[in-house]
Amino acid sequence: MAGRCTTRADRAGARPGGARLDEPSAEHAGAPRDLIAVPAALATAVSTTGVAAVLAVEVLVPGGWGAAAWVPLVAGLLLGLPHGAVDHLLPSYRLHWRPVGLLAFAAGYAALAALAWAVFTAAPGPGLLVFVLVSAWHFGTGETAFADLRAGGVPVPRPIAASVLGALVLLVPLARGSSEVAAISAAVVPGWDGQLPGAVRVAVLAVVLPAAVLLAGVSAARRRWLEAGEVLLLLALVLVVPPAAAFGTWFGTWHAVRHVARVVAEDPAGAADLRAGRLAPSLRRFAVAAAAPTVAVLVVLTLLWSAADGWRGFVAAYLPLLAALTVPHVLVVAWLDRSAAQAGSRRMGTCGMPSST
Ligand SMILES: CC1=C(/C=C/C(C)=C/C=C/C(C)=C/C=O)C(C)(C)CCC1
Ligand SMILES: [Fe+2]
Structure with missing residues (x-):
């Protein structure tokens, strides 16, 4: 942990109550604490409830998810759609882009996605x-950034925690494997049976599972109780629920929901409402902004669904599309993290960051 140190704002006496600088601070935030607090609390409630509900079905219903394991996967992939469909809002909120700038952004986004799609389908x-690998990094950094913001800090890079979390939610389900995962992987990569070599599976599980337990322990030791509990909840999810269902649940009810909370907190038009603890107007504006791009993607997915032979074919066709869209999405979110961190350190200096687990 960082020791006590002095920042510009500290010297100016801007830290009431003399809080330790290695604790995230209200003044430090990219989207300040009073803006992120309500959306983050709701997102935390939704994500933990979603995961707990899927876990409860597996544990309490005789037979668990069984042959219905594909339902949380497909539902999660669909629920997760709007979180990427609003990427254009972020530069418009932060950089105040006008329609021409947004049009250029959309063109660049589409060009990058098309290039990624061509590369993916060629190889x-x-x-x-x-x-x-990129997805695991994106999931992990998204999680640490959200936790830092929720705690009132800036999203500082925490590469070890991010790697462990990203690996936990994606690599562990893939390493556990299942007939669903193998069938989808085989459909995406012609000529492959979709099975990972046994040594790779064992290595992933042997490294990631103890690392996740350690991360929970370190978070608890640092009195980050919520984060510690969340790692344990995710650990239970990926170990108990069938792999494809576990991933869909993570993606739809956790990653996407938490990202949406960040986007909502970035909306300058919602600031006054959020400060007053009113979330509904911001959510309404988000729904309106996300509606058109979500419908556009849904139309494409409906076409894919009707052309596909069952849900496996659908997911196999969906994945290259998702991979393509993920490239610009990951870049936009990485830029958001950087610019939030820079805004925070401009305000406070770079000394008081959350610990770099
Ligand atoms: C390979 C594979 C999968 C991987 C999905 C991934 C990697 C999704 C990434 C999504 C991202 C990064 C969205 C943006 O936020 C599944 C569906 C779990 C199961 C079948 C095999
Ligand atoms: Fe994402």
Whole structure:
């Protein structure tokens, strides 16, 4: 942990109550604490309830998810759609872009996605490997950034915690494997049976599971109780629920919901309402902004669904599309994290960051 140190705002006496600087601070935030607090609390409630509900079905209903394991996967993939469909809002909120700028952004976004799609379909094996690794990084950094913001800090890079979390929610389900995961992987990569080599599976599980337990322990030791509990909840999810269902639940009710909370907190038009603890107007504006792009993607997915032979074919066609859209999405979110961190450190200096687990 960082020791006591002095920042510009500290010297100006802007930290009431003399809070430790290695604790996230209200003044430090990219989207300040009073803006993120309500959306983050709701997102936390939704994500933990969603995961707990899926876990409860597995544990309490005789037979668990069984043959219905594909339902949380497909539902999660669909629920997660709007979180990427609003990427254009972020530069418009932060950089105050006008329609021309947004049009250029959309064109760049589409061009990058098209390029990624072409590369993925030309080389699906390496494409899937890179997609999985980039996704794990994106999931992990998204999680640490959200936790930092929720705690009132700025999203500082925490590469170890992010790697463990990203690996936990994506690599563990893939390493556990299942007939669903293998069938989808085989459909995405022609000529592959979709099975990972046994040594790779064992290595992933042997490294990631103890690392996750350690992360929970370190978070608890630092009195980050909520984060510690969340790691344990996610650990239970990926170990108990069938892998494809576990991933869909994570994506739809956790990653996407938490990202939406960040986007909502970024909306300058919602600031006064959020400060007053009113979330509904911001959520309404988000729904309006997300509606058109979500409908556009849903139309494409409906076409895919009707062309596909069952849900496996659908997910196999969906994945290259998701991989393609993930490239610009990951870049936009990485830029958001950086600019939030810079805004925070401009306000406070760079000394008081959350610990770099
Ligand atoms: C390979 C594979 C999967 C991987 C999905 C991934 C990697 C999704 C990433 C989504 C992202 C990064 C969205 C943006 O936020 C599944 C569906 C779990 C199961 C079948 C095999
Ligand atoms: Fe995302």
